[in-house]
Amino acid sequence: MTGRPAQNRTADAAKRKPKFRRRAEARPDDILDAALKLFSIKGFSPARMEDVAKEAGISKGAIYLYFPSKKALLEGLIRRAVVPVADSALQMIAAHRGDPRPVIRKFLTMVAGAIKGPDGFAVPKLVIREAAAVPEIARMYREEVIDKALPAMTGLIAQGVEGGYIRDVDPELTVRTVIGPLFMHVLLDEVFGIRPEDGLAIDRLVDNHLTILMAGLAPERNGAR
Amino acid sequence: MTGRPAQNRTADAAKRKPKFRRRAEARPDDILDAALKLFSIKGFSPARMEDVAKEAGISKGAIYLYFPSKKALLEGLIRRAVVPVADSALQMIAAHRGDPRPVIRKFLTMVAGAIKGPDGFAVPKLVIREAAAVPEIARMYREEVIDKALPAMTGLIAQGVEGGYIRDVDPELTVRTVIGPLFMHVLLDEVFGIRPEDGLAIDRLVDNHLTILMAGLAPERNGAR
Amino acid sequence: MTGRPAQNRTADAAKRKPKFRRRAEARPDDILDAALKLFSIKGFSPARMEDVAKEAGISKGAIYLYFPSKKALLEGLIRRAVVPVADSALQMIAAHRGDPRPVIRKFLTMVAGAIKGPDGFAVPKLVIREAAAVPEIARMYREEVIDKALPAMTGLIAQGVEGGYIRDVDPELTVRTVIGPLFMHVLLDEVFGIRPEDGLAIDRLVDNHLTILMAGLAPERNGAR
Amino acid sequence: MTGRPAQNRTADAAKRKPKFRRRAEARPDDILDAALKLFSIKGFSPARMEDVAKEAGISKGAIYLYFPSKKALLEGLIRRAVVPVADSALQMIAAHRGDPRPVIRKFLTMVAGAIKGPDGFAVPKLVIREAAAVPEIARMYREEVIDKALPAMTGLIAQGVEGGYIRDVDPELTVRTVIGPLFMHVLLDEVFGIRPEDGLAIDRLVDNHLTILMAGLAPERNGAR
DNA sequence: AATGAATGAGGCTTCATTCAT
DNA sequence: CATGAATGAAGCCTCATTCAT
Structure with missing residues (x-):
């Protein structure tokens, strides 16, 4: 992302x-x-x-005037893409108090926006592809992106559970439910060319996902399940 | 998958x-x-x-007595992995009538089981990595796996919506919400080594996800939205 | 050599x-x-x-089935040439007792014989050329050839001086006088194509050199100098 | 030299x-x-x-403002080093009459002096290394240095033999005996780092060599050998 | 005159593929 | 059937040389 x-x-x-x-x-x-x-x-x-x-x-x-090797090119690529992510969106999340669901909505919308542009997903896809072969880039991406975004979201959810805004779920695992669908959507598109008839439709995907997610995270009415 | x-x-x-x-x-x-x-x-x-x-x-x-080229090896790999999937699980889905949610639960559990084994995710990951470079395998995997599983799930959800078992969602997009989290969970593990403290915990992931998902898909109580 | x-x-x-x-x-x-x-x-x-x-x-x-790199080729070259030298001629020298001058004569004749063949000097010349750039080969050649031959000759001369067979010279430096001319002769030939009119004439060179050398090394008649 | x-x-x-x-x-x-x-x-x-x-x-x-190519740099190098040699020392030799042995002594001392300075042997060593690959420099060095110095020494010795100052040796070959040891001394040092314990000791080398050489060249007393 | 970014031929090395045994 | 030595195209990278500034 x-x-x-x-x-x-x-x-x-x-x-x-x-x-x-x-x-x-x-x-x-x-x-x-x-x-x-x-x-x-x-x-x-x-x-x-x-x-x-x-x-x-x-x-x-x-x-070779600018990069000493092919591998350095790859690493430079990741590094360049990774820097901006770090602080931008995450402050918003970490700083939040109160009902976290609007933040989740905002976050998903924001990520969707970043992905929509041309090649918006190119770097993450590259990381996924080459991570096994070039561990450095996996590590770099993990440290700079994943290890910042994931805990932020996890904390947000945990706090929502504590505050009674969110049903009693495992925050760490729930993060997968929150962002997994968006990820899957893009991957289906990028890898297999599978997308809704009206194009990427990433906004509709987010809308549809949020509908289900918000209902799914809402605290149980009385105790029914 | x-x-x-x-x-x-x-x-x-x-x-x-x-x-x-x-x-x-x-x-x-x-x-x-x-x-x-x-x-x-x-x-x-x-x-x-x-x-x-x-x-x-x-x-x-x-x-070279068995495979004419390196590429044929890759294709053979995908082909072998792809055949069994085709018919096994999907009959269950396509044939279903009535509340689809138990089927979804069963499906996710089944996929989780398949992935849990060693290298249970090796082939899909390989497909993701090499799809861009070797279009044949992307096509093959798409035709044999994705194009069978996705419509089956989509139809199941659509039917659930029609039958009033599931809230009014877009079936095509909802599929992403159903399986995306499982996918993301495995990818975090495989690519970045990110997993819950108690191991892959794929069963717990499915449980947690299903909790949210089922609540999220449930029809609205009276009519509010 | x-x-x-x-x-x-x-x-x-x-x-x-x-x-x-x-x-x-x-x-x-x-x-x-x-x-x-x-x-x-x-x-x-x-x-x-x-x-x-x-x-x-x-x-x-x-x-590359036999040598892992170009440099390994060079080293293999030196190593192959260097092995036989080691023990062959030097036993004769080290073991000697009595007047060393016949041994010197024999030694120079022997070296001349080794050099006379086609490419008899190829390896040493290569070592000289590449020693500065590939220190390994300099070290290898030194350890295997020079450090064996030089001390043997030095010892022989030292013992000749002690026994009164040779005038009072510095053995370590005298080695240069003993073999230098032979070396120079070959180098003039190999590098500049400079040789006596009747071909390499290495036997004549040795004869001429020995004449001077033996007279030069002989103990002073009475005490004059 | x-x-x-x-x-x-x-x-x-x-x-x-x-x-x-x-x-x-x-x-x-x-x-x-x-x-x-x-x-x-x-x-x-x-x-x-x-x-x-x-x-x-x-x-x-x-x-490239001063030298049209890398090779030209090498040639310029040799050319520069070669010019001064030509005339300086050799006049002395060619002009000599009488006992040539003092001249030989002076010549060796002079060469030793030239070599002693830092990189005093750099050019000849370079010539030796690259002669096979760049024939021009071999030719140039030969024509300008070797072909002047060698005949001068040869003539000096020949004249010494004729004048009865030197025993009956082959002048052309004896030149190798005169300068070879000095050459070998420097090469051992430069190529293999082999030198007497007290440093290059080139003066002692010349002394030791001259002792042997002079005795070796001296005419036989009566007829003994 | 001087700079150093840019070029591109060329070298070392790898590896999919072939085939004699 | 099986082997693995051998091939040679191709890729990464270097560096002598050029030339816009």
């Missing part, structure tokens, strides 16, 4: 290519954009440095 | 190797076991045929 | 090449022969593995 | 670099100094132009 703006410098670079030599400016970012694209399409290992270079509008060797 | 019955011949083969010449039958399955293991650990592309051979207790060349 | 027989398997291999695949036998030695040749001609760094392979009559990849 | 007068501007340049922009003159010499240092340490081929530039305190591109 991250995403990155990724300005399309790539296209511009391609146009300027006719010139024999080019000049510096935002090269590392261009390269990371290109790498993200190709690693996403072909996977880290099969993607060729030459293709990344071409996509970035530079030469093979130029990449 | 599959798993592979394929008994762990791998380990046995390795043990017997030094002694007796390996048995002549069941070779392809041994190879697929080895391939699954190595593709899971290192990824498809970085895994070497030689390692697969060693893991299977045979020679490099012997693999 | 070493040399190696180096049977010309190379040529034969070339003839057999028309066959698509070849069989194993003395492959590592063939490869070392080829490597020695090419490293000698072009130097270690500029020599290409592909050329070594071609010279050896095999494919690029086949080299 | 040469050495290079070229004052060690290298070290100075490095020190001044951070402060003032470097002086505009004498750049080529700085570059050659840097090149000599790096070629000596790593060898011609492995040494990188960038490192040479850094060592010289200038930029990569600046080298």
